[in-house]
Amino acid sequence: MTEPLRILNIGGHPKDAILYAGGTIAKHAARGDQVCILTPTTGLSHHLKAIDEYKDSGVSPDMDKLVEERQGELVNAAGELGVNDVRFLGYNDEIMLPREDIISDIADVIGEIRPNIIITHWPHDTVPAHAVTTQMTLLAIDAASGIRPGKPYAPTGGDTGGEAAQVFYHVQPGRTNVLENLNIRIPNVIVDITDTLKQKARAMNKFTSQHYGDESPLQRKLSEVMDSGSAAMHSRVGYAECFIAHNPEVYEYLPVSEYRRNLSKRSPEEIFESMTTMLLDED
Numbered sequence: 001m002t003e004p005l006r007i008l009n010i011g012g013h014p015k016d017a018i019l020y021a022g023g024t025i026a027k028h029a030a031r032g033d034q035v036c037i038l039t040p041t042t043g044l045s046h047h048l049k050a051i052d053e054y055k056d057s058g059v060s061p062d063m064d065k066l067v068e069e070r071q072g073e074l075v076n077a078a079g080e081l082g083v084n085d086v087r088f089l090g091y092n093d094e095i096m097l098p099r100e101d102i103i104s105d106i107a108d109v110i111g112e113i114r115p116n117i118i119i120t121h122w123p124h125d126t127v128p129a130h131a132v133t134t135q136m137t138l139l140a141i142d143a144a145s146g147i148r149p150g151k152p153y154a155p156t157g158g159d160t161g162g163e164a165a166q167v168f169y170h171v172q173p174g175r176t177n178v179l180e181n182l183n184i185r186i187p188n189v190i191v192d193i194t195d196t197l198k199q200k201a202r203a204m205n206k207f208t209s210q211h212y213g214d215e216s217p218l219q220r221k222l223s224e225v226m227d228s229g230s231a232a233m234h235s236r237v238g239y240a241e242c243f244i245a246h247n248p249e250v251y252e253y254l255p256v257s258e259y260r261r262n263l264s265k266r267s268p269e270e271i272f273e274s275m276t277t278m279l280l281d282e283d
Helices: 015-029 050-058 063-080 100-113 127-142 180-181 193-204 218-227 231-234 258-263 267-277
Strands: 006-010 036-042 083-093 118-123 167-170 187-190 242-247
Touching: 006 015, 015 036, 015 118, 015 187, 015 193, 015 242, 036 100, 036 127, 036 180, 050 167, 063 083, 063 193, 083 100, 100 127, 100 218, 118 127, 127 167, 193 218, 231 242
Parallel strands: 006 036, 006 118, 036 083, 118 167
Antiparallel strands: 167 242, 187 242
16 A cells, blocks of 8 residues: 555635535545645634624624634534644734745644645635635745754755645636636546535535535535536536646656546446436435
């Protein structure tokens, strides 16, 4: 068996790592890979229920309580996916700009974990905190690869074997924002999450501050639109998460996945059945 991978999933807000890659990291956790979720911000400026209550009452909410709530939601959601290493940097996301202290903190985590894979947002994401998180992540990868006096870890670059082998940007093809359409995202990596879709839905329903929950149709709707969208359909799977690899992969020979080989042996009826799977129908 190959050595387990070390995966660092960095999301701009507490729910992002799971919304965009939850099914994927659940699969990796289940096979024994080491997964860490890192959230640089508190996500308070996007605490949707608090925003609604603030508009109705005019009374400023207890911010410390809200931070604790959002962090607890992510810890519980990650637990549903088999991930126990969840970290928070605690920065405000009201106005997000690249900052040296945040970059340094992200670099510290990279230096400690020495991930083989880093997952984060598309660099041109039109949500400001998402795009800035990715900018800082790429700068942190570079920082961690060099000498940083006073840090308790060796540089990840050079011959130390710790530099991230690949960065994957999670993407959502088909978003309708005009700026999204100007930055066309064409995924080159598709992960079949049909087997972990319900696990991901249970995890997302922990984010009750964001209008998710067992009584809410939000995650069911998102799964059928986002996770079973055009990329999943064209890949002939029920549900999928989409990524763009930062670096071209290099192979000894031309690659073909086991999935593609098996797909070529299936009948049109079997393919259609897998494409039209509806796992989150209301009972």
